[in-house]
Amino acid sequence: MPLSIAATEDGAEYWDLTSAAPGYLFSLRDMTALITGAGGGVGGWLAIGLAAAGARLVLSDVNEELCGRLSNFLSNRGVDFIVVPADLREVDAPRQLVARSVERYEALDVVVNAAAMNERRPIASVGTDLWTEIANVNLRSAYFIAREAMLSMRNSGGGSIINITSVNSEIGLEDVSVYGAHKAALAQATKTMCIEWAKYNIRVNCIAPGFLMTSLSRPLWLDEDRAKWILDRCPMRRPGAPSELIGACLLLASGAGSFISGSSILIDGGLLAGSPWK
Numbered sequence: 661m662p663l664s665i666a667a668t669e670d671g672a673e674y675w676d677l678t679s680a681a682p683g684y685l686f687s688l689r690d691m692t693a694l695i696t697g698a699g700g701g702v703g704g705w706l707a708i709g710l711a712a713a714g715a716r717l718v719l720s721d722v723n724e725e726l727c728g729r730l731s732n733f734l735s736n737r738g739v740d741f742i743v744v745p746a747d748l749r750e751v752d753a754p755r756q757l758v759a760r761s762v763e764r765y766e767a768l769d770v771v772v773n774a775a776a777m778n779e780r781r782p783i784a785s786v787g788t789d790l791w792t793e794i795a796n797v798n799l800r801s802a803y804f805i806a807r808e809a810m811l812s813m814r815n816s817g818g819g820s821i822i823n824i825t826s827v828n829s830e831i832g833l834e835d836v837s838v839y840g841a842h843k844a845a846l847a848q849a850t851k852t853m854c855i856e857w858a859k860y861n862i863r864v865n866c867i868a869p870g871f872l873m874t875s876l877s878r879p880l881w882l883d884e885d886r887a888k889w890i891l892d893r894c895p896m897r898r899p900g901a902p903s904e905l906i907g908a909c910l911l912l913a914s915g916a917g918s919f920i921s922g923s924s925i926l927i928d929g930g931l932l933a934g935s936p937w938k
């Protein structure tokens with residue numbers, strides 16, 4: 661289903677309170693959203709945000725147990741969803757995931773690529789196996805899920821694809837060379853997707869979080885020196901919560917973001933703006 665496109669004409673005769681209202685602009689009613697990493701902190705909260713805006717959900721994660729908790733929550737609130745477990749290290753997982761989504765709900769309107777893994781090590785101790793595993797989950801799967809989704813969306817009027825990247829797409833961090841390289845590559849691929857797929861009314865964007873509090877980043881927060889390093893540099897001096905990504909996700913997913921493509925929205929408490937002296 662095509663996302664709504666606001667009137668392009670200017671002038672008083674086109675003013676309309678209904679189509680300017682948040683409830684209309686941000687609505688995902690009758691739309692289907694696929695979320696990978698749905699068992700995680702960010703994926704779980706984004707699934708809840710998308711459901712709250714009216715979307716049907718396809719939840720995917722390698723960890724079925726984590727998805728189970730979200731399933732119970734959503735079932736009790738009458739949300740229409742399915743769970744499709746997938747290990748994104750598998751080369752055919754993107755095709756299967758999108759095929760299953762379309763088979764169940766006929767079309768796919770929104771994709772959120774939130775699954776990721778990380779292992780923090782100095783470059784001297786990174787081997788090709790670790791490199792390939794992180795690449796496959798964080799870059800290859802997101803790239804091919806987007807590609808498979810595009811092949812479906814171009815036949816159903818368009819859609820919105822949201823890749824979750826990181827401040828690490830922009831800056832280097834000690835011990836995070838592989839994850840950072842692939843997040844930067846995903847941000848770059850997003851731009852080409854935007855360019856190639858705009859003709860199908862498919863928008864592709866990134867959300868680039870700073871340091872949040874989730875299972876992926878907990879080891880950083882538990883390390884006193886690293887936690888202090890982050891807090892000293894982040895103007896807002898606190899970890900972000902994964903729920904604080906919902907607003908940007910709904911903007912990019914819905915008609916409210918109908919002219920946003922190829923962009924990256926930083927949600928980092930001001931980290932990349934610069935740091936306070938003390």
Ligand SMILES: NC(=O)c1ccc[n+]([C@@H]2O[C@H](COP(=O)([O-])OP(=O)(O)OC[C@H]3O[C@@H](n4cnc5c(N)ncnc54)[C@H](O)[C@@H]3O)[C@@H](O)[C@H]2O)c1
Nearest residue numbers: 697699700701702722747748774775776826872874876877
């Ligand atoms: N937490 C942060 O501070 C932070 C910062 C910047 C970016 N991010 C990004 O946010 C996104 C979500 O991360 P999160 O913080 O919610 O972490 P998380 O660990 O809570 O969630 C990640 C999810 O991805 C799933 N996953 C891992 N390997 C998989 C595989 N092989 N196949 C399928 N699923 C797999 C995990 O099971 C997990 O549920 C990621 O893309 C991450 O890079 C997080």
